[in-house]
């Protein structure tokens with residue numbers, strides 16, 4: 001990536017303190033001694049910011065923080081060196097618990113607290129102020145219950161007024177509504193794309209989002225790589241790095257980081273897609289969501305090419 005010094009502002013509407021327990025031989029209905037506990041700041045926008053920073057570029061995390069878990073999350077982010085535009089809220093921030101046993105991970109994810117309407121106004125306002133040094137805006141991940149339906153639209157509108165490109169990674173009705181607000185790019189995975197649009201064909205489904213208003217649609221296809229669509233332009237695909245095994249959770253967040261940095265730097269589209277694919281693969285090789293294997297990223301990049309889709 002080229003040095004830009006223009007930050008990626010990454011909004012996480014539903015951050016989490018991720019807690020990982022390691023136990024021997026997990027069994028339902030039994031007590032277990034935990035051999036190791038780890039805590040880390042999580043949530044998709046935070047993962048994106050982590051990858052942006054790993055690539056040597058600046059990122060600002062915008063998120064609501066509430067209660068003791070919110071304090072712990074904020075502390076953890078700042079200890080990791082993140083620049084945070086914190087939105088203090090009353091509702092307790094959620095936790096996710098992952099139990100790792102025998103090489104398998106069992107996840108227990110809290111849905112996240114409902115925030116008040118003034119809290120959401122603060123999230124939008126703080127994001128607007130963070131966009132004063134323009135780079136790109138990323139809005140990633142789920143939204144907690146009760147989130148105003150126009151949250152993404154309001155964030156996109158702020159970015160448009162600031163002249164900043166926006167990448168949205170979300171699912172379900174929020175993805176459809178976000179597309180209508182005209183973001184520069186949406187990044188569903190193939191399951192999210194099909195579920196939101198009700199179309200099974202990837203090309204038809206991607207065009208459904210373009211027709212709603214998204215300027216570009218990048219569909220991540222897991223072990224099949226990714227495909228990029230833009231209205232009236234040639235669609236591209238990049239095949240995945242073959243033969244990889246690892247942890248695919250967070251690979252999509254790494255893709256979003258590469259797409260946002262590509263928009264900031266004005267990198268040609270096929271090259272952005274190649275970088276995104278290589279970075280997704282580099283995330284698969286890292287154990288924890290939000291981490292990437294940078295040496296693998298550099299190794300993979302020259303092996304990939306963007307080709308015309310169908």
Ligand SMILES: Nc1ncnc2c1ncn2[C@@H]1O[C@H](COP(=O)(O)OP(=O)(O)OP(=O)(O)O)[C@@H](O)[C@H]1O
Pocket residue numbers: 188189190219220221222223224225226240241242243244245248249250251252253254255276277278279280281284
């Ligand atoms: N098994 C794999 N082998 C090679 N590359 C992979 C593999 N899985 C994922 N990738 C790369 O990572 C990218 C993103 O993966 P995926 O489509 O699974 O994202 P996602 O479902 O949004 O993930 P998440 O939301 O957990 O971050 C893919 O487009 C691909 O380039």
Ligand SMILES: [Mg+2]
Pocket residue numbers: 169189252253
């Ligand atoms: Mg994803």
